[in-house]
Amino acid sequence: MTKWALFLFMLMLLPGCRQGEQTGSRGIDREVDLLLGKMTLREKIGQMSQIDVAALMKRVDPHGGFYGPFLEPNVLDKDSLQKYIVEYGISCVFNIGPHGYSIREWHGYIKEIQDYALHRTRLGIPVLYGVDAMHGASLTVGATLFPQQLAMASTWNPDLVKQAAEITAYEMRASNLPLTFGPSLDLGKHPVWSRLNESFGEDVLLTTILSKSTTEGMEGPGNSVDDKTRIATSIKHYIAYSFPLTGKDRTPAWFPEHYVREYFLPPFTECIRSGVHIVLLNSGELNGVPLHADKYWLKNVLRDEIGFDGIIMSDWYDIEKLNFFHHVAPTYKEAIIKALDAGIDMVMVPLDNRFMDLLTEIVNEGSIAESRIDESVRRILKLKYKLGLFEHPYRNPDEYPDFGSAGFRHVASQCALESVVLLKNADNILPLDRNLKVLVTGPAANTMSALNGGWTYSWQGHAADTYASEKNTILEAVRNELGADKLIYEPGSGFDSVIDINKAVKAAGLVDCIILCLGEPSYAETPGYIEDLYLPDAQTDLALAMAATGKPVILVLTEGRPRLISRFEEQMEGVLLSFLPGNEGGDALACVIFGDYNPNGKLPVTYPRYPNDLINYDHRYSERADHQFGNNHGYHPQYPFGYGLSYTSFGYANLQLSKDTIGPGDSLVVAVDIKNTGKVNGYEVAQLYIRDVYANLTPPFKRLRAFNKIFLFAGEQKTVRFIIQTEDLNYVGQDNQWTIEEGEFEVCIENLTTNFYLQD
Ligand code: BGC
Numbered sequence: 143m144t145k146w147a148l149f150l151f152m153l154m155l156l157p158g159c160r161q162g163e164q165t166g167s168r169g170i171d172r173e174v175d176l177l178l179g180k181m182t183l184r185e186k187i188g189q190m191s192q193i194d195v196a197a198l199m200k201r202v203d204p205h206g207g208f209y210g211p212f213l214e215p216n217v218l219d220k221d222s223l224q225k226y227i228v229e230y231g232i233s234c235v236f237n238i239g240p241h242g243y244s245i246r247e248w249h250g251y252i253k254e255i256q257d258y259a260l261h262r263t264r265l266g267i268p269v270l271y272g273v274d275a276m277h278g279a280s281l282t283v284g285a286t287l288f289p290q291q292l293a294m295a296s297t298w299n300p301d302l303v304k305q306a307a308e309i310t311a312y313e314m315r316a317s318n319l320p321l322t323f324g325p326s327l328d329l330g331k332h333p334v335w336s337r338l339n340e341s342f343g344e345d346v347l348l349t350t351i352l353s354k355s356t357t358e359g360m361e362g363p364g365n366s367v368d369d370k371t372r373i374a375t376s377i378k379h380y381i382a383y384s385f386p387l388t389g390k391d392r393t394p395a396w397f398p399e400h401y402v403r404e405y406f407l408p409p410f411t412e413c414i415r416s417g418v419h420i421v422l423l424n425s426g427e428l429n430g431v432p433l434h435a436d437k438y439w440l441k442n443v444l445r446d447e448i449g450f451d452g453i454i455m456s457d458w459y460d461i462e463k464l465n466f467f468h469h470v471a472p473t474y475k476e477a478i479i480k481a482l483d484a485g486i487d488m489v490m491v492p493l494d495n496r497f498m499d500l501l502t503e504i505v506n507e508g509s510i511a512e513s514r515i516d517e518s519v520r521r522i523l524k525l526k527y528k529l530g531l532f533e534h535p536y537r538n539p540d541e542y543p544d545f546g547s548a549g550f551r552h553v554a555s556q557c558a559l560e561s562v563v564l565l566k567n568a569d570n571i572l573p574l575d576r577n578l579k580v581l582v583t584g585p586a587a588n589t590m591s592a593l594n595g596g597w598t599y600s601w602q603g604h605a606a607d608t609y610a611s612e613k614n615t616i617l618e619a620v621r622n623e624l625g626a627d628k629l630i631y632e633p634g635s636g637f638d639s640v641i642d643i644n645k646a647v648k649a650a651g652l653v654d655c656i657i658l659c660l661g662e663p664s665y666a667e668t669p670g671y672i673e674d675l676y677l678p679d680a681q682t683d684l685a686l687a688m689a690a691t692g693k694p695v696i697l698v699l700t701e702g703r704p705r706l707i708s709r710f711e712e713q714m715e716g717v718l719l720s721f722l723p724g725n726e727g728g729d730a731l732a733c734v735i736f737g738d739y740n741p742n743g744k745l746p747v748t749y750p751r752y753p754n755d756l757i758n759y760d761h762r763y764s765e766r767a768d769h770q771f772g773n774n775h776g777y778h779p780q781y782p783f784g785y786g787l788s789y790t791s792f793g794y795a796n797l798q799l800s801k802d803t804i805g806p807g808d809s810l811v812v813a814v815d816i817k818n819t820g821k822v823n824g825y826e827v828a829q830l831y832i833r834d835v836y837a838n839l840t841p842p843f844k845r846l847r848a849f850n851k852i853f854l855f856a857g858e859q860k861t862v863r864f865i866i867q868t869e870d871l872n873y874v875g876q877d878n879q880w881t882i883e884e885g886e887f888e889v890c891i892e893n894l895t896t897n898f899y900l901q902d
Contacts, residue, residue, distance in 0.1 A: 170527045174520055180265060181519070183512060187501050188231025189267070189519045192455075194492040195237050198222045198255070208493060212239055218254050227258040227269065230498050233522055234270045234488065236323070242283040242599030242609050245539040248317040256535040268535040270526055272321030272376070276340055276597040277724055278306070278554070279313035283599065283609050286313060286550040289561045290595050290702065291326060291352075292721035295342040295746035296786075297560035298827045298851050300355040306557055307359025309550045312371045316542030320367070320529045323376045323422055325356040327409040330747055331758050334389030336670025339595055339702030339722050341384055343746025344758050344783060347846050350409040353377065357413050365417035368530035370537060376420035376455055377413045381439055382406045383424035391668050392426045400839070402428070404874040407443075414450045419525050421450060423486070425457045432468040434460045435477075440485040453521045455488045456481065461497065475500045482510055487518035551726065558723040558730035560825075563743035564787040566717035571694055573737025573789060574655065576624060581693075583634040583646045584659035584684060586700045588617040592637075592659075593720075593727035595702050596666025603664035606725075613725045616659050616698060619732035635684040637663045643687045650691040657735065658688050658714075661701040675753050676706040689713035698731055704749040708780055719749075737789065742825035742851075744786035751780040759783030760842040777843075784829050784846070790820030790856060797894035805901055806882065810866045814891050818854035827851045828862045832871065833888040835897075839875060844890060871900060 178186075199222075200213040216239040226232045235255055243251070252271055259269045277294075279285035288294065288306045297303070307325075314322060329349055330341030342349040362372035382402050386393040397406075410421070421444065424433040433439060434456055444450045464470050464477035471477035478500055481489070491497045504510050526532065544550060564572065574580070586592035590606040590613060599609045614622065621629050630653060634646035650656055660681045676682065688695050689710055696716035697707070700723065711717065718741070723730055733739040748759050757765055757777045767776040793816070800811035816828060830848040834841035848864040866889075868882060875881040888897045 170524055173527055174523045177265065177267070177523055178516060178519060183505055183515070184498075184502060185231045185265065186512075186515050186519045187498050187505075189233040189522050190488055190501070190515065191230065191232050191498055192234040192236055192488055192490045192492065193226050193232045194490075195235050195239060195251075197493045198226060198235065199239055216240070216251075218251060223255065223258045224262075226495070227255060228262045230495055231263055231267070232269070233267070234272060234321075236272045236490065236492075238273060238281045238600065240600060241605050242281055243317075244283045245317045245542070245545060248282060248319065249536065249539050252318040253536050260535055267523070268526060268531040270321055270529070270531065271319055272323055273319055274324055274597050275310050275314050275319075275322040276324055276326070277594070277722075278310050279317055279319070280598050281600070282313060282317040284546045285317070286546060286554050287594060287598065287610070287725040288554050288557050289720065289724045289727065290339045290722040291342050292330060292339045292702065292746060293561035293723050294557060295348060295352055296563055296721060296743040297557060298348070298744050298746075298849060299560055300351050302553070302557055302560060303352050304355040304359040305553050307356040308371075309553060311360040311362070311373045312542065313545055313550070314373045315370055315537065316539055316545040318536050319373070320531065321374045321376070322360065323378060325353055325375065325377065326379070327353045327377050327413065328379055328384030329405060331385045332389045333704050333747065333750055333756055334672065334675055335384055335386070335703070336391050336665060336667060336672070337384065338747070344748065345746065345760070345846050346405055346408055348746055348849070350412050353409045353413055354416055357416060357418050361418065365419070367419070367528055370530075370534070370541065374419045374525060374529060376422040377410060377418050378422035379424040379457065380410055380421045380444065381424055381433065382428045383426055386426055390671055394427045394430070396429055399878045400874040400876060403878055411448050414448050419452045419528070420455050421452065422455045423457055423460065425460050425463070427468060432460075432464055432470060434486065435464055435470055435480040435484050437484045445485060451521070453487045453518075453525060454485050456486050456490050458490045458492055461486070461489055475504060479504060479509055482514060487521050554724060555726040555730060558720070558726040559733060559739050561720045561723050561727075561743050562730055562734045562741045563719045563745055563785075564717075564734070564741040565719055565749070565781050565785070566711070566714060567787055568715045571696065571715040572718075572735065574696070574735050576736060578654040579628045579652070580620070580624060580630070581646070581649050581653040581656045582617050582620055582629060582631045582659065583649075583656060583688065585633060585635055585637045585663075585681065586616065586661035586698070587631065587633065587657075587659035588615045590615060590725065591664040592661050592700050593723055594725065595662075595664045595722040596670070598664065601666055602669060603666065606664065610725050614728040614732075616657075616700075616728045616731050619728035620657060620735065623732045623736045634687075635680040637661075638678045638680055640680045640683060643684055646684065647687050647691055650688060650693050653693065656688050656691070656693050656695045657698060658685060658695050659698045659700070660685065661699050662703075662705065665702070670702070675704075675750070676709065682709050685710040686713070696735065698735075700727065704747060704780075706750060706753065706780070708751045711780060740789045740822050740824040742786065742788060742827065744784050744827050744829075745781060746783070748779045748783045749781040751778060755779070760845050762840045763843050764840070766843060784827075786827075788820075788824045788826070790818055790822045790824040792826045792854070793817045793819045794892040794894055797889070797891055797896050799889065799896060799898055801898065803899045803901055804868060806868050808868055810898065812864045812866060812889055812891070813861055814894065815859055815861050816852065816854065817859035818856055821856050823853070823855045825851055825853050828891060830864050830866075831890045832866070833890065834871065834873070834883075835886040835888060837873065837883050837885070839873065841873070868900065
């Protein structure tokens with residue numbers, strides 16, 4: 143080896159000089175072109191296709207159809223591997239079998255799939271494997287499970303969200319999973335929606351900031367996804383998925399374009415500008431056009447306007463659904479043409495070979511040019527190179543010593559603690575005196591699945607009690623804090639049906655206080671449909687019966703959306719909530735109940751009072767409850783957006799602005815003094831809202847424009863400063879353009895308000 147060759151070799155071994163950087167993006171482009179040049183049409187179409195692992199697994203009855211049970215332990219079927227991975231050259235495999243796998247099991251399955259791709263296909267292109275990591279690497283047994291996104295949003299802590307995302311990426315890679323379908327950037331504006339818990343809540347700013355923290359944490363600095371601890375993200379679900387008119391998943395949404403641009407688009411734009419690799423589409427329809435066939439939102443806006451050059455990915459089955467579900471294409475074949483014409487690159491097929499066969503026919507007939515196929519394949523191969531899959535198609539789990547470590551668990555515990563929102567504390571019943579005798583009751587008291595929700599060890603999350611049996615339910619955690627002799631447990635009711643309320647009433651006679659754990663069983667997507675936002679009657683009856691005992695009741699809610707409690711809330715002394723805190727949630731709730739931790743979570747969504755009262759906090763002036771014409775049917779929630787109590791109190795004073803008039807391009811400094819006026823240390827989330835007093839399009843009553851979570855010792859005071867730019871005062875006008883109008887604005891922080899003027 144010459145001196146120069148040795149020098150270059152040593153340079154390649156430097157930590158920053160991995161495959162992506164070594165090849166550089168131009169190098170990758172060259173490699174991609176070379177490979178593409180060798181590919182047949184069939185191989186290219188294989189690269190555009192994604193298959194559900196269910197299609198590769200052995201069934202108990204090989205002829206029993208897709209819904210027949212899997213062989214246990216799960217085994218990959220060699221004929222299916224040969225068919226899909228070798229003959230069709232499928233690019234991407236996703237999803238999990240019926241239950242969670244350890245990192246070694248994942249390694250085994252993925253190595254087997256990869257070996258078919260690498261050694262039995264002509265070109266040896268590695269397969270890309272993806273799963274939903276909605277709250278940690280949550281389909282891997284033994285991984286660190288964080289709160290669901292809505293509970294993470296209740297922390298209002300972007301740094302913590304980023305740390306959780308970094309750990310998730312590490313544990314995904316440890317499981318040999320380099321791709322996730324997430325985070326979800328959907329605005330959680332409809333409380334009935336069964337995927338609300340997968341969102342960061344109803345506000346655009348909070349969603350945008352936390353989405354960026356997540357993608358940055360997962361993809362790493364500079365989106366260096368070839369790093370063995372980072373993964374590629376697929377931001378979803380583009381666009382306007384989360385606010386269907388009925389609240390039911392995958393049903394139509396109707397919004398003027400200016401609303402879509404102002405509310406749904408910003409989180410996507412921000413994450414795309416920070417370099418994410420994939421955009422996963424909305425399975426529903428917007429203004430009568432299914433997003434999978436919407437050239438305007440995919441081509442004109444996503445590609446041309448925002449400049450996204452990554453992969454546009456279809457959601458599950460959604461191309462064929464253009465035909466039989468949405469009825470915009472008379473045949474599957476026409477559906478494929480529409481979807482490709484709209485700009486889709488990769489398709490979740492997900493279960494058979496018809497997509498590949500039909501697309502081959504379509505190209506051979508000339509309805510779609512092969513150059514159009516090349517565009518998509520180029521993007522997909524590029525990502526495979528960037529992820530380092532050609533060099534490391536799989537990794538040895540031993541390379542990940544921190545998987546499931548105590549350090550990672552500590553971060554998950556912190557997330558769970560900060561996700562807890564104290565909503566009511568009459569007569570300071572909380573923290574609870576440890577000398578009291580307590581009855582623990584309710585369906586959510588003794589199950590891990592009510593703490594975790596869906597996407598936990600499986601799609602619906604039903605097996606959390608098996609896989610997380612060493613973690614504490616609320617009951618177990620309270621018992622650990624209090625001692626078994628001071629605690630009685632009676633479930634009283636299931637989630638939907640009564641068990642024995644009388645028994646719980648009798649037990650209440652023997653204690654000083656009741657901890658009532660209500661909420662929801664686990665679910666994901668359509669199985670989470672509900673007809674009624676109220677908590678089911680069985681749980682309401684239990685709550686009313688507990689209140690009637692005259693013993694103080696502390697309601698602990700663990701649920702994926704704000705189920706209504708107005709039929710009994712007034713009779714509860716204390717109310718605590720976490721929107722699914724994950725595996726560490728039982729301990730976190732017990733810590734808060736007994737005062738080991740001072741709660742600081744704030745609601746990332748409005749908690750409605752009545753089913754016909756589903757109004758977001760950023761409603762219009764005309765939706766105010768105190769409207770001058772005596773309208774008291776407006777925004778009158780059980781608890782407002784941003785709300786959350788503490789065991790200490792905070793005083794706000796001296797709200798000051800650096801100027802009272804600003805012009806375009808100026809910035810404004812807003813300062814406020816916050817003092818911890820109570821006796822315990824605590825975190826507070828300072829929230830700055832701005833209200834446009836008059837505008838040509840009816841302005842929202844207020845919008846969150848900045849927030850800052852700070853820690854204050856008892857008695858301590860800090861001045862918090864925010865910088866407001868004139869762009870923070872923009873809105874999208876009827877012409878669908880961002881616009882800024884001069885006039886008066888009000889700044890509101892807690893109970894303080896002041897105003898300023900914007901002049902041209
Ligand atoms: C969901 C997506 C998910 C995909 C893959 C779909 O049904 O809508 O959010 O990423 O399945 O699991």
